Amino acid sequence: MMKTFTKIKGALIIGITGLSVMVILGIIAIILVVVIIGGKSQFSWEFLTSFPQDGMTKGGIFPAIYGTVLLVLIMSVAAVPFGTITALYLTEYAKENSWIAKTIRFAIRTLAVVPSIIFGLFGLGFFIKFVGAGMDNAFLGGRLVWGQPNILWASLTMSLLTLPVVIVSVEESMKTVPRELREASLALGATKWQTIRKVVLPGSVSGILTGSILAVGRGAGEVAPLLFTGAAYYLATLPSTLHDQFMVLGYHIYIMSTQSANVDQTLPIQFATTLVLLLLTFILNLIGVVLRSQIRRKQK
Amino acid sequence: MAENTRFTAESLKKKFRLSEFLAEKFITGIAFLSITIIVLIFVFVFREAIPLFRTGKAKEVAVKEQVTKINEGLKPESYGDTVNQASPVVVTNKPAPQAYDEDVIRQVENKKALKTLNTATWQPVSDNPRYGLWSLFFGTLKVTLIAILIAAPLGILAALFTSAFAPTWLREILKPAIELLAGFPSVVIGFFALMVMASFFQDLFGYASRLNAFVGGVAMSLAAIPIIYTITEDALSSVPATYKEASLALGANHWQTAFFVTLPAATPGIFASILLGTGRVFGETMIALMATGNAALLSANPFESVRTLAATIGAEMAEVVYGDTHYSVLFLIGALLFIFSFGMNALAEFYIKGRLMKRFMGR
Amino acid sequence: MKEIKIKIKDLTLHYGQKLALNNICLEIPDRRVTALIGPSGCGKSTFLRTLNRMNDLIPSARISGEVLIDELNIYDRNIDVVNLRKRVGMVFQKSNPFSKSIYENVAYGPRINGINERKVLDEIVETSLKRAAIWNEVKDRLRDSALGLSGGQQQRLCIARTLSVNPDVILMDEPASALDPLSTSKIEELIHQLKEQYTIVIVTHNMQQAARVSDYTAFFYLGELIEFGKTKTIFTNPTIKQTEDYITGRFG
Numbered sequence A: 001m002m003k004t005f006t007k008i009k010g011a012l013i014i015g016i017t018g019l020s021v022m023v024i025l026g027i028i029a030i031i032l033v034v035v036i037i038g039g040k041s042q043f044s045w046e047f048l049t050s051f052p053q054d055g056m057t058k059g060g061i062f063p064a065i066y067g068t069v070l071l072v073l074i075m076s077v078a079a080v081p082f083g084t085i086t087a088l089y090l091t092e093y094a095k096e097n098s099w100i101a102k103t104i105r106f107a108i109r110t111l112a113v114v115p116s117i118i119f120g121l122f123g124l125g126f127f128i129k130f131v132g133a134g135m136d137n138a139f140l141g142g143r144l145v146w147g148q149p150n151i152l153w154a155s156l157t158m159s160l161l162t163l164p165v166v167i168v169s170v171e172e173s174m175k176t177v178p179r180e181l182r183e184a185s186l187a188l189g190a191t192k193w194q195t196i197r198k199v200v201l202p203g204s205v206s207g208i209l210t211g212s213i214l215a216v217g218r219g220a221g222e223v224a225p226l227l228f229t230g231a232a233y234y235l236a237t238l239p240s241t242l243h244d245q246f247m248v249l250g251y252h253i254y255i256m257s258t259q260s261a262n263v264d265q266t267l268p269i270q271f272a273t274t275l276v277l278l279l280l281t282f283i284l285n286l287i288g289v290v291l292r293s294q295i296r297r298k299q300k
Numbered sequence B: 001m002a003e004n005t006r007f008t009a010e011s012l013k014k015k016f017r018l019s020e021f022l023a024e025k026f027i028t029g030i031a032f033l034s035i036t037i038i039v040l041i042f043v044f045v046f047r048e049a050i051p052l053f054r055t056g057k058a059k060e061v062a063v064k065e066q067v068t069k070i071n072e073g074l075k076p077e078s079y080g081d082t083v084n085q086a087s088p089v090v091v092t093n094k095p096a097p098q099a100y101d102e103d104v105i106r107q108v109e110n111k112k113a114l115k116t117l118n119t120a121t122w123q124p125v126s127d128n129p130r131y132g133l134w135s136l137f138f139g140t141l142k143v144t145l146i147a148i149l150i151a152a153p154l155g156i157l158a159a160l161f162t163s164a165f166a167p168t169w170l171r172e173i174l175k176p177a178i179e180l181l182a183g184f185p186s187v188v189i190g191f192f193a194l195m196v197m198a199s200f201f202q203d204l205f206g207y208a209s210r211l212n213a214f215v216g217g218v219a220m221s222l223a224a225i226p227i228i229y230t231i232t233e234d235a236l237s238s239v240p241a242t243y244k245e246a247s248l249a250l251g252a253n254h255w256q257t258a259f260f261v262t263l264p265a266a267t268p269g270i271f272a273s274i275l276l277g278t279g280r281v282f283g284e285t286m287i288a289l290m291a292t293g294n295a296a297l298l299s300a301n302p303f304e305s306v307r308t309l310a311a312t313i314g315a316e317m318a319e320v321v322y323g324d325t326h327y328s329v330l331f332l333i334g335a336l337l338f339i340f341s342f343g344m345n346a347l348a349e350f351y352i353k354g355r356l357m358k359r360f361m362g363r
Numbered sequence C: 001m002k003e004i005k006i007k008i009k010d011l012t013l014h015y016g017q018k019l020a021l022n023n024i025c026l027e028i029p030d031r032r033v034t035a036l037i038g039p040s041g042c043g044k045s046t047f048l049r050t051l052n053r054m055n056d057l058i059p060s061a062r063i064s065g066e067v068l069i070d071e072l073n074i075y076d077r078n079i080d081v082v083n084l085r086k087r088v089g090m091v092f093q094k095s096n097p098f099s100k101s102i103y104e105n106v107a108y109g110p111r112i113n114g115i116n117e118r119k120v121l122d123e124i125v126e127t128s129l130k131r132a133a134i135w136n137e138v139k140d141r142l143r144d145s146a147l148g149l150s151g152g153q154q155q156r157l158c159i160a161r162t163l164s165v166n167p168d169v170i171l172m173d174e175p176a177s178a179l180d181p182l183s184t185s186k187i188e189e190l191i192h193q194l195k196e197q198y199t200i201v202i203v204t205h206n207m208q209q210a211a212r213v214s215d216y217t218a219f220f221y222l223g224e225l226i227e228f229g230k231t232k233t234i235f236t237n238p239t240i241k242q243t244e245d246y247i248t249g250r251f252g
């Protein structure tokens, strides 16, 4: 009697926990399916490669795709080297448990949890109003060029946000470079820096790649940091210099779905744009997750 | 090959290697960047908020004001107008010819703004702007509460299933699959909430405003679930096997062990996951902008529209004049958000992780 | 007795609080093979790694005493560790080739010394591989990954890599422990040839191997050097009971 009761409770618990998993997976599936169904009619090569027309009620999203790609490229150029070097410091130079290493790790984790809108504020207050305006005053006699939102400041802001992603991935993979290989190199009379260049870095290429991909996936989808650092509602031309504003997929979705006059009319465009962004980030994350699980397997 | 040279002091004398030295200094310098960034964020977010507290010159004006008031017999409400009359530049927001005057006006506005912070009315764009933070704060709290009430049980139970009941092959699929949700851009979740969930829930519950705290909360739970799930799963998996074995050896079965031994042993980690999930939701901007309705109402009803702190920054910062009172208030809100998320993280790290450690190290 | 190459004086090493080597005094002869034997955990590897200052890499290791190579104390403050390691090569227990080609593995050492000229590198690679008795097996696939070699071949490649920087002393930590008998005998043969030019210190768990390849033997136990002498003497007529027990396999 008692035993069957226990059994029922056990089945219940496994049932409830299993159900939670299914609910979560279900939500993921529903979002994917809804966005795919809603967007597929509009989704075409034409849509991806043409400019918006008629006040963004027709046409494609090429400038937004272009802006997104440009944004994540500039962002990676900043975030990947800095992230890799920080990871290098943590794995190769820092003494484990020294207060410096601990503080740096804490800073990185803090960076990872600071709300993305705060990065936007920082981008505005630091890059645009401090660095940018400072550059204008110092070199251009106060002419307003760098002291306003643009793609460079937006990308740099985004690179701060994605820095932890890079650091964590690279560090993880640097730890998989066997100690024996480092020792082999040092025993041959290589210096530490030579060992890093010839053994550690080549051994963590996959981690650097994973970190970059995950960072790009993150950066491509974030909108909040761009709201006032350079994303534009509509531009007739593509950004051609670093001090131009730019269109970006996520911001485009936000604007089209909340700020435009004829939301219903452009619904297919909105869904298709969302589909593009979701596919982009989904695929990037999928690749990143697979690569990372391979690195983790190597760790064991 | 080896002509067996002798080891001599000269041949093994310490060498200074410039590249080695530079590499180390350079790498160390870059590593400090993360700390620098955190400090800079602190400094610059506060730097833009601080002018709000400069009200010294407002006193002088207040004195003059008093005189004017007596002279003209004006009502206190038109206080701002008097100043405007004194220098019409404010209306056009062009750089004032006399910097002194603009500064004074700014400080008068600051003083008024500071007085209104502690109220419930958020009305920054009006003749008589009011910057009451309470409705924003409670709005944020309401949405956060709803989101966590949904995300925490789902995330924790799913994590329990993954770590305790799922076979290894399934676990290796589940973890990355649910982590993929973390990769969904919040603007996509916000769009989904705006276009699909809002109508669905309105049909279901039949409330008045389509976008409200509940819709926003549900949508934000999707952002919090992966965080809570992942950290809880890690905490559950790192409960030492000896704990479980001891329990099993005492005759407890599989689910009893999972529920009464593993889960309690991982409480600090689970608590940390909820803290971090809360931090995430608290500062979430895009979902809030798109799904909560953005009306700064003070109400306990979950089906009313709300305006969160983060959404307020996101919606208004692009429209404000650089350096004016409204601008500083938005940065003040940012500073509050930053302190909050920083505190959440620090709490999760120092307090919870320390406890977790102690617990596993056998006190 | 032959000329002394390495003289160890009162060497003591701690890992944190744990004493790993206690007051070791030992003289290692030039161009001879010295074997280090002893039960697991007695400090053989630790001792070997003090000879090229590999223990510097372990933060918890603290060391006192002197290691003199040609009368030069390698723990002196003015010693350049990087250059020291070029002169005191090391072969590890687990073969650890880089995931590069066979050629690049051997060229690694010369390259870090700034040798980049193709012809010179080719020559060094060839002589090193020949000396390590692996040239004939790999000469047609120098560009292939070193990880595709068998365990025995990998270990000989690692020896070739060590030889490529032309050291004076070679330290070997159980170089044949993971190998099959055939590969083991090849390595032993190799050691026999190498001792004409190099001073070799080898750690081994295999008594027969120690007897076969070494001229001198040091027996370690619990971080102490128990006995040191000519291999023949140690194996046929040890003076200390512990040594005898260990060698005859009667050890607890």
Ligand SMILES: Nc1ncnc2c1ncn2[C@@H]1O[C@H](COP(=O)(O)OP(=O)(O)OP(=O)(O)O)[C@@H](O)[C@H]1O
Binding pocket: C015, C018, C020, C038, C039, C040, C041, C042, C043, C044, C045, C046, C047, C058, C060
């Ligand atoms: N990095 C380290 N930190 C702390 N203790 C260590 C470290 N390396 C070795 N030890 C300890 O020092 C002692 C000597 O170790 P060592 O590796 O020198 O032994 P060994 O004689 O080479 O053993 P084996 O024959 O198993 O290789 C052992 O008790 C070991 O646990």
Ligand SMILES: [Mg+2]
Binding pocket: C044, C045, C046, C173
């Ligand atoms: Mg050993």
